[in-house]
Amino acid sequence: MGYLWTRLNLARLYSEAEWEAAQAQAKREAELRAAEILPTTAATPKGKWILWVDDLPANNDAEMTMLKHNLGVEIEPCVTTDDAIKRIKADPGKYSLVISDMARPRDRQAGYTLLKQLRGQDFTKPFIIYSSSGRPEHDAEARRNGAEGSTNSPLKLLELVSDALRRAG
Numbered sequence: 001m002g003y004l005w006t007r008l009n010l011a012r013l014y015s016e017a018e019w020e021a022a023q024a025q026a027k028r029e030a031e032l033r034a035a036e037i038l039p040t041t042a043a044t045p046k047g048k049w050i051l052w053v054d055d056l057p058a059n060n061d062a063e064m065t066m067l068k069h070n071l072g073v074e075i076e077p078c079v080t081t082d083d084a085i086k087r088i089k090a091d092p093g094k095y096s097l098v099i100s101d102m103a104r105p106r107d108r109q110a111g112y113t114l115l116k117q118l119r120g121q122d123f124t125k126p127f128i129i130y131s132s133s134g135r136p137e138h139d140a141e142a143r144r145n146g147a148e149g150s151t152n153s154p155l156k157l158l159e160l161v162s163d164a165l166r167r168a169g
Contacts, residue, residue, distance in 0.1 A: 028154065048096040048165055050075045053084045053114060055104040060130070063154050067161055080104065081114045088123055095125060097164055099157075102131035102150075112145050119146055126164035130157055 050073050054060055057077035064075045076095075078084050081104065088095060098118065104110040111129045118127065129142045129150035142150035148164050151157055 048073045049094050050161070051084060051087060051095045051098045052077045053079070053081065053098065053100040054130075055079050055101070063130070063157060066154060066158060070158060071162055071165065073161075073165070081107070081110055081117070084114055085117055085121075088118065089121070092123065096168055097126045097128065097161060098123075099128045099130050099161070102129055102133075111142075111147075111150075115145055115147055126168060128157065128160050128164065 048071075050067070052060065052064065052075050054077065057079060060077075064077070067073055068075060073096075076087070078087060084098070084100075088098075098114070100111040100114050102109065102111040107113055111131065115127050127147045129138075129147050130152070131138070131150060132152055133150070134152040134156070139150045142148075149156075149160050151160060
């Protein structure tokens with residue numbers, strides 16, 4: 001029965017998954033195109049540095065370009081929680097904001113691990129989770145843990161970063 005079910009359904013399941021992935025990619029590209037036409041917000045402070053922590057930084061090239069273009073920020077990527085901690089310890093006043101993915105190798109909650117370590121060292125700058133989930137319950141959990149929020153949307157990321165930098169002055 002298992003073999004028969006697989007032969008009858010697996011091809012359809014694969015094509016549905018491919019279609020959903022293509023739809024998600026198209027949505028992401030549309031959001032990025034829309035963000036490219038947004039004017040630079042005059043009220044957003046210029047010359048601010050963001051530390052972006054993600055084990056696969058190339059996955060965020062478009063988002064980094066969008067933030068640089070629209071907000072005039074500088075972004076420094078790093079790939080590990082330990083490296084992020086070292087960079088912030090070396091120059092605690094440099095970064096106005098930290099963006100982190102959620103999962104990194106050997107730590108499915110690396111975003112929260114980093115956030116807790118930073119808060120334990122009195123780093124009070126804004127912290128945003130940019131991860132694969134945009135579910136409201138994940139955003140609420142991130143806020144409960146002390147982050148500005150959590151999103152998987154480039155436009156929501158732009159909004160979160162802009163608001164956080166504006167409030168931070």
